[in-house]
Amino acid sequence: xxxxxxxxxxxxxxxxxxxxxxxxxxxxxxxxxxxxxxxxxxxxxxxxxxxxxxxxxxxxxxxxxxxxxxxxxxxxxxxxxxxxxxxxxxxxxxxxxxxxxxxxxxxxxxxxxxxxxxxxxxxxxxxxxxxxxxxxxxxxxxxxxxxxxxxxxxxxxxxxxxxxxxxxxxxxxxxxxxxxxxxxxxxxxxxxxxxxxxxxxxxxxxxxxxxxxxxxxxxxxxxxxxxxxxxxxxxxxxxxxxxxxxxxxxxxxxxxxxxxxxxxxxxxxxxx
Numbered sequence: 167x168x169x170x171x172x173x174x175x176x177x178x179x180x181x182x183x184x185x186x187x188x189x190x191x192x193x194x195x196x197x198x199x200x201x202x203x204x205x206x207x208x209x210x211x212x213x214x215x216x217x218x219x220x221x222x223x224x225x226x227x228x229x230x231x232x233x234x235x236x237x238x239x240x241x242x243x244x245x246x247x248x249x250x251x252x253x254x255x256x257x258x259x260x261x262x263x264x265x266x267x268x269x270x271x272x273x274x275x276x277x278x279x280x281x282x283x284x285x286x287x288x289x290x291x292x293x294x295x296x297x298x299x300x301x302x303x304x305x306x307x308x309x310x311x312x313x314x315x316x317x318x319x320x321x322x323x324x325x326x327x328x329x330x331x332x333x334x335x336x337x338x339x340x341x342x343x344x345x346x347x348x349x350x351x352x353x354x355x356x357x358x359x360x361x362x363x364x365x366x367x368x369x370x371x372x373x374x375x376x377x378x379x380x381x382x383x384x385x386x387x388x389x390x391x392x393x394x395x396x397x398x399x400x401x402x403x404x405x406x407x408x409x410x411x412x413x414x415x416x417x418x419x420x421x422x423x424x425x426x427x428x429x430x431x432x433x434x435x436x437x438x
Contacts, residue, residue, distance in 0.1 A: 185268075185270050185271040185275055186270075186271060186275050186352070186357070187262065187270045187271065187275055187276055187352075189353055191262065192276065192349055192350075192352050192353035193349075193350075193353045195255075195258055195276060195349045196345060196349035196350045196353055198254060198258075199251050199254055199255060199341075199344065199345045199349060200345055202247060202250045202251045202254050203247045203248060203250075203251040203341055203342075203345060204247065204382075205247070206243065206246055206247035206250055207240075207243040207244055207246075207247045210239065210242070210243035210246065210247075211236075211239055211240065211243055214235075214236070214239045234322065234323065234326075237319045237320060237322070237326065238326070240316075240320075241320060241326070241329060241330055241333060244333065244338060245333045245337055245338070247341070248333075248337040248338050248340070248341035248342075249337055249341075251341040251344065251345065252337065252340055252341050252344065255273065255276075255277060255344045255348070255349070256273065258276065259271070259272045259273055259275070259276050262276075275352075276348070276349065276352065277344055277348035277349055277352065277414055278347070278348055278351065278352055278408070278412065278413055278414040279348070279413070279414055279415060280412065280413050280415070281413065281415070282411035282412065282413040282415055282416045283410075283411050283412045283413070284410055284411055285407075285410065285411050285416065287415060287416065287419055290407060290416050290419040290420050290423070291419055291420070291422075291423040294403075294419075294420045294423040294424060295423065295427065297403065298423075298424055298427060301396060301399050301400070302396070305392050305395050305396045305399075306392065308392075308395075309390075309391045309392035309395055310390075310391075310392050311392060312390065312392035312393045312395075312396045313393075313432070314387055314388055314389065314390055314393050315387065316386065316387035316388070317432060318432070320334075320432075321432045321433055327432075327433040328433075330429060330433075331426075331429040331430065331433055334425045334428075334429050335422055335425045335426035335429050336422070338425065339418060339421035339422045339424075339425050340418055340422075342379070342421065343404070343414055343417050343418045343421050344414065344418075346375045346378065346379045347375055347404060347405060347408040347414045347417040347418075348414045350371070350374070350375050350378070351371045351372075351375050351405075351408060351414070352371075353371075354370050354371035354374055354375070355367060355368070355370075355371045356370075368409035371405075371409075372402070372405040372406065372408070372409050373405075375401075375405055375408075376398070376401040376402045376404075376405040377401075379397075379401040379404075379405075380394070380397050380398040380401045383397045384397075400421075400424060403420065404417040404420050404421055405417070407420050
């Protein structure tokens with residue numbers, strides 16, 4: 167059921183009354199979450215490579231990145247990094263309160279984890295599906311297939327297909343949204359006390375988080391024109407949902423839906 171006017175007004179009052187952490191502290195949280203997410207993946211992968219060198223594994227350096235074992239390492243390290251990031255996000259407000267002895271609004275104040283305004287949460291997956299279809303068809307027609315090697319390697323065996331579909335449609339999108347549309351978005355969002363139109367308040371965090379999200383995926387191997395365009399559109403779509411609803415829950419729902427459909431399509435050998 168769509169939120170009524172009274173419910174919306176109550177949510178707006180709650181959003182205003184929730185204590186907002188200092189801007190610099192939000193940037194610190196975002197940096198720590200990014201370090202947890204990307205840093206752990208790099209460390210785990212590096213440890214495996216060093217182990218293979220020490221044990222004299224007979225895998226050529228140029229073939230290592232495409233080997234099944236390294237693909238499993240990439241998947242597991244991504245899951246570990248995402249779990250650690252989500253745990254950090256959940257623990258951080260309590261840790262900050264313990265250190266500063268100040269109320270900081272919990273995960274609602276730090277990450278925007280609140281009930282969405284204007285849209286019920288269940289509507290987000292429903293509107294994401296046709297939007298995704300239009301984007302995929304349009305990008306494919308103009309730029310060609312959007313799949314990249316880093317994606318295809320994760321779906322080369324039945325066990326990888328199952329494990330990858332679970333990881334990329336659950337913990338990965340949750341962690342990424344808490345970083346970009348959660349901590350970073352809140353850090354860039356001007357205070358409601360500033361006399362500016364609402365669209366101007368949302369413009370800077372929407373643009374910055376969308377560009378950085380796309381850039382991280384570019385560094386992760388989404389290098390083809392089709393992949394770059396598609397992930398950029400996805401990024402701005404998720405940022406738009408976050409801006410309209412005022413809640414990171416909405417962008418999480420949209421991201422989970424997108425990744426789940428993509429994973430199922432790749433597992434079924436349907437090009438997306």
